Amino acid sequence: MSTKPNTKPKILYSCYYSRSREGEHFIPEHVFSYQISGEMIASDSKNTFHSKAGDFRFSRRNHLAKFTKIPPEGGEFKTISLFLDQEILKEISKEYNLKADKKADTDAMFSLAPNPLYKSFMESLISYLEVEEEKNEALFNLKIKEAIHLLLKVNPELKDILFDFNKPGKIDLEAFMNKNFHFNVQMQRFAYLTGRSLATFKRDFQKVFQETPGKWLLNKRLQEAYYLISQGNPPSEVYIGVGFEDLSHFSFSFKKKFGIVPSSLNHK
Numbered sequence: 001m002s003t004k005p006n007t008k009p010k011i012l013y014s015c016y017y018s019r020s021r022e023g024e025h026f027i028p029e030h031v032f033s034y035q036i037s038g039e040m041i042a043s044d045s046k047n048t049f050h051s052k053a054g055d056f057r058f059s060r061r062n063h064l065a066k067f068t069k070i071p072p073e074g075g076e077f078k079t080i081s082l083f084l085d086q087e088i089l090k091e092i093s094k095e096y097n098l099k100a101d102k103k104a105d106t107d108a109m110f111s112l113a114p115n116p117l118y119k120s121f122m123e124s125l126i127s128y129l130e131v132e133e134e135k136n137e138a139l140f141n142l143k144i145k146e147a148i149h150l151l152l153k154v155n156p157e158l159k160d161i162l163f164d165f166n167k168p169g170k171i172d173l174e175a176f177m178n179k180n181f182h183f184n185v186q187m188q189r190f191a192y193l194t195g196r197s198l199a200t201f202k203r204d205f206q207k208v209f210q211e212t213p214g215k216w217l218l219n220k221r222l223q224e225a226y227y228l229i230s231q232g233n234p235p236s237e238v239y240i241g242v243g244f245e246d247l248s249h250f251s252f253s254f255k256k257k258f259g260i261v262p263s264s265l266n267h268k
Contacts, residue, residue: 010029010082010083010085011080011081011082011083011125011129011140011143011144012079012080012081012083013078013079013080013125013126013129014069014077014078014079014081015076015077015078016038016069016071016076016077017071017076017077018071019068019069019070019071020068020069020077025064025065025066025067025185026063026064026185026189027059027060027061027062027063027064027065027108028061028062028083029061029083029084029085029086030058030059030060030061030083030084030089030161030162031058031059031061031081031082031083031084032056032057032058032081032082032084032112032147032151033051033056033057033058033059033079033080033081033082034055034056034079034080034081034118034119034122035051035052035053035054035055035056035057035078035079036053036078036079036080036122037053037071037072037075037076037077037078038053038069038070038071038072038075038076038077038078038079039051039052039053039069039070039072039077040067040068040069040070040077040079041067041068041070042059042065042066042067042068042109043065043066044063044064044065044066044107044108044109045064045179045180045183046107046108046179047107047108047109049107049109049110049111051111053072054114055111055114056111056112056113056114056115056118056122057109057110057111057112058109058110058111058112058151058158058161059108059109060106060107060108060109060161061086062167062168062192062193063108063109064108064180064183064185064189064193065108065109066183066241080122080125080126080129082143082144082147083144084144084147084148084162085144086165088141088144088145088148089148089162089163089165090165092145092148092149093163093165098152098159098162098163099163100159100160100161100162100163100164101159101160102160103160103164104157104160104161104164106161112154112155115154117150117153117154118150118154121146121147121150125143128140128143148162167192167195168192168193168194168195169195170194170195170196171194171195173194173196173201173204173205173208174208174209176190176193176194177190177205177209177216180193181217181220181221181224181243182221182224182241182242182243183243184243184244184245187201187202187213187214190213201213217243218253219257221242221243221244222242222253222254222257222258224242225238225239225242225244225250225254225262226254226258226265228241228242229262229265229266230265232266234266235247235250235251235254235262235263235266238262239251239262250262
């Protein structure tokens with residue numbers, strides 16, 4: 001695997017030679033992506049999104065998602081992704097007086113219709129991405145700005161997404177956690193996405209669930225894992241899906257709670 005990043009803003013050119021299940025991601029910035037080769041399967045708490053070679057996609061900031069990257073047979077998985085930096089978006093908003101008119105009601109990830117302008121722009125980035133990153137920061141800033149203007153030209157309805165700078169508002173904590181417990185992200189992320197400070201999140205969580213967030217998440221994930229494995233799913237696939245990073249830690253926690261190793265459920 002090779003990944004060539006640039007930061008503030010970030011443009012990623014990613015290559016994978018084998019199937020990669022990267023686990024969970026908090027999407028901090030809007031992302032404009034081009035699938036060069038291979039396939040990507042992404043899922044949030046509501047939908048599963050499938051992207052194939054030649055597809056363009058848009059991922060909205062402040063969402064949680066799981067990604068599986070699948071290279072073509074005998075080939076490489078390749079994508080270009082542009083992280084649309086909030087500071088640059090605010091500069092453009094101020095310079096051109098662009099504001100969100102209404103709250104956009106779209107999925108966390110969605111396809112953008114193929115367009116020759118998108119394709120030529122993405123292909124023009126490849127040679128720049130092969131140069132040392134430290135020499136490209138100023139150029140990448142310009143390219144991010146170009147991408148934003150291009151998105152507005154081809155898909156003007158994205159204005160209501162790109163220039164909505166609001167932070168997540170306070171939402172139903174119980175409903176959110178029951179939908180998103182399987183995302184293995186830091187507690188601060190859960191707090192932010194529910195519109196709370198970390199201290200308020202922990203206090204509200206205790207009131208709602210009568211348990212600390214850490215203990216509740218562990219038990220919830222183990223219960224879900226027990227059900228999935230009992231239905232015939234292999235532990236080696238289940239542990240990531242329910243929010244564990246490490247198979248050995250998952251197996252230890254599972255045995256401690258249920259008194260049996262996960263694989264023994266498949267033989268009952």
